[in-house]
Amino acid sequence: MSGTTVVLSELEHDALTELVNIGVSRAASSLRNMVGEQVTLAVPSVEVVSRKAAATLIRERESGELIAVRQDFEGAFSGRALLIFPQSNSLPLVHAVTGDELGPDEVVAMENEALSETGNVVLNGCLATMANMLKRPLSMSLPQVLRGDGDLFFELSERADDQGVVLFLYINFSISGRDIRGYIAMLMDLPSLEALKLLIGEFIERVMGVEDLGQLG
Secondary structure, eight states: OTTOSOOOOHHHHHHHHHHHHHHHHHHHHHHHHHHSSOEEEEEEEEEEEEHHHHHHHHHHHOOSOEEEEEEEEEESSOEEEEEEEEGGGHHHHHHHHHOTTSOHHHHHHHHHHHHHHHHHHHHHHHHHHHHHHTTOOEEEOOOEEEEEOHHHHTOOOSOTTOOOEEEEEEEEEEETTEEOOEEEEEEEOHHHHHHHHHHHHHHHHHHHOOOOGGGGO
């Protein structure tokens, strides 16, 4: 993590990846219940990068406009969660969530509502599950739909010295056979990442019985 002082050990990164995958699996189950269709969500990779690096990752993968659902979270660790899709995937997602019987005008009218609801289910499901497994409560704000690019989404504050980081997840997202790629990003400042690192250490100790956490990083 260039420019930051909090580094996750390999074991901590593996534990974080496991937490994220369990959270995303629960979110997929909740979304499946909402839409009544088969939903699969997979997270091939989890990276902790600077905000600038996260914006670059998005820019390298996506050339068009992006849509994001944003929710802020507060608790033992705090920050901003984003579910990000390419604009081109928006209407297929809305069709999948609302049903194919809606006409084009109706789909457009319901786009923001459907995106907000989807983002709320996915982000809430993922973060609530992670918080529960880390044995700490989190509160989430109402979802907000944003349109723009990575530079806009990953702007954590106006301070030039802000060393905020992004927990960046690439997700493979499928509803009823429609492939809808996207990203989940959790923006945190360094104190929040340090708090998350400590909670991950506690989680490892509980689950894996590691006695000497000093050896983890």
